[in-house]
Amino acid sequence: MHHQSLEPCLGPLFARHILARNGESSDHALLSTDCLHNSDEFNYGVETWEAYKRGCLSDDLIEEQKKVQEANLLIFQFPLYWFSMPAIMKGWMDRVLVQGFAHEFPNCYDSGLLKNKLALFSFTTGGSKEMYAKGGINGDIRYLLWPMQHGIMHFCGVKVLEPHICFAPEYVSEEKRKEMLLAWAQRLKTLWKEEPINCSPEWYFK
Amino acid sequence: MHHQSLEPCLGPLFARHILARNGESSDHALLSTDCLHNSDEFNYGVETWEAYKRGCLSDDLIEEQKKVQEANLLIFQFPLYWFSMPAIMKGWMDRVLVQGFAHEFPNCYDSGLLKNKLALFSFTTGGSKEMYAKGGINGDIRYLLWPMQHGIMHFCGVKVLEPHICFAPEYVSEEKRKEMLLAWAQRLKTLWKEEPINCSPEWYFK
Numbered sequence: 251m252h253h254q255s256l257e258p259c260l261g262p263l264f265a266r267h268i269l270a271r272n273g274e275s276s277d278h279a280l281l282s283t284d285c286l287h288n289s290d291e292f293n294y295g296v297e298t299w300e301a302y303k304r305g306c307l308s309d310d311l312i313e314e315q316k317k318v319q320e321a322n323l324l325i326f327q328f329p330l331y332w333f334s335m336p337a338i339m340k341g342w343m344d345r346v347l348v349q350g351f352a353h354e355f356p357n358c359y360d361s362g363l364l365k366n367k368l369a370l371f372s373f374t375t376g377g378s379k380e381m382y383a384k385g386g387i388n389g390d391i392r393y394l395l396w397p398m399q400h401g402i403m404h405f406c407g408v409k410v411l412e413p414h415i416c417f418a419p420e421y422v423s424e425e426k427r428k429e430m431l432l433a434w435a436q437r438l439k440t441l442w443k444e445e446p447i448n449c450s451p452e453w454y455f456k
Numbered sequence: 457m458h459h460q461s462l463e464p465c466l467g468p469l470f471a472r473h474i475l476a477r478n479g480e481s482s483d484h485a486l487l488s489t490d491c492l493h494n495s496d497e498f499n500y501g502v503e504t505w506e507a508y509k510r511g512c513l514s515d516d517l518i519e520e521q522k523k524v525q526e527a528n529l530l531i532f533q534f535p536l537y538w539f540s541m542p543a544i545m546k547g548w549m550d551r552v553l554v555q556g557f558a559h560e561f562p563n564c565y566d567s568g569l570l571k572n573k574l575a576l577f578s579f580t581t582g583g584s585k586e587m588y589a590k591g592g593i594n595g596d597i598r599y600l601l602w603p604m605q606h607g608i609m610h611f612c613g614v615k616v617l618e619p620h621i622c623f624a625p626e627y628v629s630e631e632k633r634k635e636m637l638l639a640w641a642q643r644l645k646t647l648w649k650e651e652p653i654n655c656s657p658e659w660y661f662k
Contacts, residue, residue, distance in 0.1 A: 293626075294535075295582070329500075333607025334540060337547035344543045359593060376501070387565060389657050394607060397600045401539025420499075451595050455661040 280345055281306055295349060302350040314346045323441070324369040324408065326398075330376070333394040343402055352406040362407020368446065369403045371395065372414035372434070379417040391415060392454045400449055409446035486551055487512055505555040513554070520552045529647070530575040530614065532604075536582070539600040549608055558612040568613020574652065575609045577601065578620035578640070585623040597621060598660045606655055615652035 280298060287300035301307045307315075318324065328335050335343075347353070353362050375382065375391075382391035391413075399410045414437065416430045447453055486504060493506035507513045513521075524530065534541050541549075553559070559568050581588065581597075588597035597619075605616045620643060622636045653659055 295626075331550050332546070332553075332611075333603035334546065337543045337550045340538070340540065340546045341543035344537050347538075389602070389606065393599075393657070393661070394603045396595070397539035397603060400595065401600060405538075420501075451599070455599070 280308060280311065299349040299354075302348050307348070311345055311348075314342070315351055318346065318352075318364070318367075322367060323411075324367065324403075325372055326369065327372045328374075330373045330394075333388075335373075335398065347402065347406055358405050358407070360407065362405060365407030365409075367408045368411055369399075369408045370411040370414060370441075371398055374416045374419050376420065377418060378421070382417070390455075396454045399447075400454070404449045410449060411441070411444050411446055486514060486517065501555060505560075508554050508556040517551055517554075520548070521557055524552065524558075524570070524573075528573060529617075530573065530609075531578055532575065533578045534580075536579045536600075539594075541579075541604065553608065553612055564611050564613070566613065568611060571613030571615075573614045574617055575605075575614045576617040576620060576647075577604055580622045580625050582626065583624060584627070588623070596661075602660050605653075606660070610655045616655055617647070617650050617652055 281301040285301060285304060285306040286292070287297055298307070305312070326335070326339065328339050331337075334340065349355075350363075352364050357363055377388055380386055381388045384390040395413060399413070403410050414434060416434075419427050419430060422430075487507040491507060491510060491512040492498070493503055504513070511518070532541065532545065534545050537543075540546065555561075556569075558570050563569055583594055586592055587594045590596040601619060605619070609616050620640060622640075625633050625636060628636075
């Protein structure tokens with residue numbers, strides 16, 4: 251199997267991101283061309299699933315999966331970009347949470363393979379709390395949590411704690427920013443006592 | 457200004473993604489260190505805004521912005537990954553739709569800088585239509601369109617046509633897949649006659 255044969259269907263950029271060429275660094279690749287399951291009909295989902303089972307994912311992914319496996323609580327800290335996480339973090343989700351590791355039908359949602367873990371999305375926004383209120387210009391902040399909290403975490407069986415949101419730190423006073431940090435430090439002290447949210451459409455869209 | 461001075465606060469990986477070092481290829485960088493607006497206090501939003509105004513964004517971004525500028529209709533075609541677009545496409549949004557080009561407060565939403573353009577999200581899913589129904593396990597497919605259609609496109613002033621969704625092409629018959637392609641070809645013929653959706657929370661969450 252030669253990696254070149256995949257380029258016409260995947261496009262060279264995409265192929266470079268998914269596949270490490272023999273002898274090349276696999277820094278940004280998902281799996282090595284040495285160990286494709288079916289090189290005649292490339293199926294991204296099947297290939298990552300198979301690669302996971304055979305320990306053929308690239309080293310950085312195996313490393314990240316170990317961290318997830320050992321963790322009881324995953325905290326994702328990021329600046330909100332375009333009503334979502336920045337692409338680099340979405341890439342982590344896309345690459346790390348592969349079938350076999352995080353889910354394997356019918357083991358998804360409440361029986362997802364990462365059940366018994368907790369997650370918390372902690373992020374900063376550009377817009378104010380008023381802009382992210384239900385009648386605000388951006389709509390209720392909960393609307394945009396659905397893909398991240400339900401579509402990713404809940405799908406993998408992970409229970410989700412209330413998000414931690416710092417609204418518009420760039421536009422508030424230094425004093426207010428210090429209060430934000432203190433509030434976060436305070437919350438972390440009793441985080442283990444918190445109950446997960448009720449992950450249902452009602453929580454998000456009521 | 458030396459790029460190294462930014463690495464402690466940004467982290468080396470992040471710095472590498474944002475800044476092209478002098479003399480290095482700017483393939484994956486957002487702007488060049490040659491032309492930072494304020495290198496003492498790096499602010500991502502401000503730097504990209506300033507770089508846009510001074511024509512200092514990296515060449516590939518300027519190229520993409522030209523394509524957007526010339527287009528009347530933007531069609532985003534992708535496989536749905538984790539209730540959203542794949543990271544590589546989210547990266548396009550994060551990098552291309554910078555302040556000054558796509559929005560510039562208060563020019564956002566209906567007065568966004570890309571007003572008079574249309575967009576359409578056309579994507580394939582893994583799950584079936586039933587799984588993405590309102591009472592289905594994944595919830596109404598419209599829930600996950602909010603960040604992409606409202607948070608990105610509408611924010612930039614772009615009006616959005618009904619999404620084009622091919623449910624689970626991987627799991628249907630070859631005949632059904634051909635029907636899907638035909639339906640898309642058919643829709644494209646009269647796309648210009650379509651009215652945009654009413655981009656309000658009611659459309660998404662009713």
